[in-house]
Amino acid sequence: MVAVKDTVDQVAGLEKYEHGFVTEIEQEFAPKGLNRDTVAFISAKKEEPEWMLAWRLEAFERWSAMESPDWARVSFPPIDYQDATYYAAPKTKVGPASLEEVDPELLRTYEKLGIPLREQEVLAGVTGAPRYAVDAVFDSVSVVTTFKKELAEAGVIFCSMSEAVREHPELVRKYLGSVVPVSDNYFACLNSAVFSDGSFVYVPPGVRCPMELSTYFRINAAGSGQFERTLIIADKGAYVSYLEGCTAPMRDENQLHAAVVELVALEDAEIKYSTVQNWYPGDPETGKGGIYNFVTKRADCRGDRSRVSWTQVETGSAITWKYPSCILRGRESVGEFYSIAITNGRQQADTGTKMIHLGEGTRSRIISKGISAGRSSNTYRGLVSAHPKARGARNFTQCDSLLIGKTCSAHTVPYIEARNGACTFEHEATTTRLSEDQLFYARQRGLSEEEAVQLLVNGFVRDVLQELPMEFAVEAQKLVAISLEGSVG
Amino acid sequence: MLSLQNLHARVGDREILKGLTLEIPAGEVHAIMGPNGAGKSTLSYVLTGRPGYEITAGSAELDGEDLLSLEADERAAKGLFLSFQYPLEIPGVPALTFIRTALNAQRKARGEAEMSAPDFLKRARACAADLKMDFDMLKRPLNVGFSGGEKKRMEILQMALLSPRFMILDETDSGLDIDALRIVSDGVNALRGPDRSLLVITHYQRLLDYIRPDRVHVLADGRIAASGGPELALELEREGYDKYARAA
Secondary structure, three states: OHHHHHHHHHHOOOOOOOOOOOOOOOEEEOOOOOOHHHHHHHHHHOOOOHHHHHHHHHHHHHHHOOOOOOOOOOOOOOOOHHHOEOOEEEOOOOOOOOHHHOOHHHHHHHHHHOOOOOHHHHHHOOOOOOOEEEEEEEOOEEEEEOOHHHHHHOOOEEEEHHHHHHHOHHHHHHHOOOOOOOOOOHHHHHHHHHOOOOEEEEEOOOOEOOOEEEEEEEOOOOOEOEOOEEEEEEOOOOEEEEEEEEEOOOOOOEEEEOOEEEEEEOOOOEEEEEEEEOOOOOOOOOOOOEEEEEEEEEEEEOOOOOEEEEEEEEOOOOEEEEOOEEEEOOOOOEEEEEEEEEEOOOOEEEEEEEEEEOOOOOEEEEEEEEEEOOOOEEEEEEEEEEOOOOOOOEEEEEEEEEEOOOOOEEEEEEEEEEOOOOOEEEEEEEEEEOOHHHHHHHHHOOOOHHHHHHHHHHHHOHHHHOOOOHHHHHHHHHHHHHHOOOOOO | OEEEEEEEEEEOOEEEEEEEEEEEOOOOEEEEEOOOOOOHHHHHHHHHOOOOOEEEEEEEEEOOEEOOOOOHHHHHHOOEEEEOOOOOOOOOOEHHHHHHHHHHHHHHHOOOOOOOHHHHHHHHHHHHHHOOOOHHHHHOEOOOOOOHHHHHHHHHHHHHHHOOOEEEEEOOOOOOOHHHHHHHHHHHHHOOOOOOEEEEEOOOOHHHHHOOOOEEEEEEOOEEEEEEOOHHHHHHHHHOOHHHHHHO
């Protein structure tokens, strides 16, 4: 209740895209273009062992022979992969430093973005900020990771991927690419060759991670892409909740964010993964600029009774192409997908999930809320499949679309495959237009048009917002309101 | 309080209000009765600023202030309230959230301080008790899955919490059984006062036994065809609208 009001209050004071600023900082770049040398350059910058470079080069060879996929309901001109930079890093210390070593300009950037990097302040409650650990990734490198010591005491490893490759090679070698194989798809393969930074999390058996973990991705440099790689492993009986946030400056050019996220849940483990994606969406009138968000996210519920829950709030990006999925391998494992995807202006989104039921008695649940406004296009694409051994598999899917205005579109493309006779799949879908009658009713009670739309939309997405960690739910609610500014009238 | 002069309004090509003139002084309760299609609901929508109605002539003022140039929410902030004939369902938004958001939006528009959550909840509890509503119902999404009678009670509850100056009840009695009618009417009567006025739109005299009007008007073919005291409602109950419909 307070949150709804909060939204209504705060929205008036916010600009359309408030994270669109650029940080002036000296950066170093890889030479433009993409070839074996680029891959070697990145690997050397990160002081990687030989096996990692070999892994990258193999991915590069495979990618060179692949073609960009064209099955999604999105359109964009061909990307010139030679006209981009694959590594950009602040010219200070590479790799995670202690807070004292981080460039003050960077600290100011995160302050401006509202990301708490100062542990003392968080601990002392000075900023009133929630207590969660942050890995801050700026372009291609992680600049700092907070609360590492406290987490280490609980046995939890939380660090940048670059550091994990150097410090925990046995874990990385065991799990990297085990959920999303190198050549899984075009963008995942590209990522495997040139991935820069992302987070690595390992929670040992029986440990409940003592705080929320989060990674904050920031694209800053022009002409570069971001190739995040994140790997989270919850060992037997472990629990972890993780959140990623993303923003970028406003630029006229399109920038590529091709990430790969792999989650592994062993026996009785649980991972909650939440995303609040607010990349720059491009100019709402001309469609110029904005991030191409081509992301592969997949979880492997490897152990019996393991559980993975994806929650995503997708508001930014010019194009979103993303299907966080669960492979339900372990017996009675559970996969969940809760999604809010908002498109406005000229944005295009093709997003959904795959629930692959392999094990007996596996269950999954999909709640998707798509909102389209302006001249945007919003597609839900999902697959629910049960393999012959997945007897007793159950899925419930609910897929709701809300249209605001008359120039947007919503599409729902569900695929259902049942290869045994003992599974139960339910699918419900609705498409509605924001009703003039509801709007008038709310306005008669005193709400302005903008406030009325926000309230109705917040009601529409409520089921999903409730799945987010408390602090982020409030944040996400504000974001929903901002994303729809100017969508009526 | 409310002054309507020669009001003409149309929807598309169809003229529905054809020169309606009406004065409702502060503190009074006026009833508008009339046959189906006379323009009763149109009058309530034109007054509250629903989009889709074109005002072609005439004026509408609340305490000397022009209403017609204002947006629906601006009129609400001036103290205009419409209890809907068919209240809307608002999925996912708890009734308490909806009402408090609306109340504070109105207060903000009037330059008043927001009402704190504890104060609001205290008032909401009291109002719900007066209307014999289960308070838990206010935590549910507004009107979703409510019965017709429950929705009408919820309208009166909103009216009580928003405390408007000028209230329009559009067929509030429809869908109410006798007990509910009494409770709702008591709720409405509690809001009467020297600074407030009420316009009751109804088909039937029954409601006026509970909410006693000062004046009764017959609306036929977009105009006030007759006005009188409470006895006019009784006469209409006996004789029907025939002679007004014919005259028009």
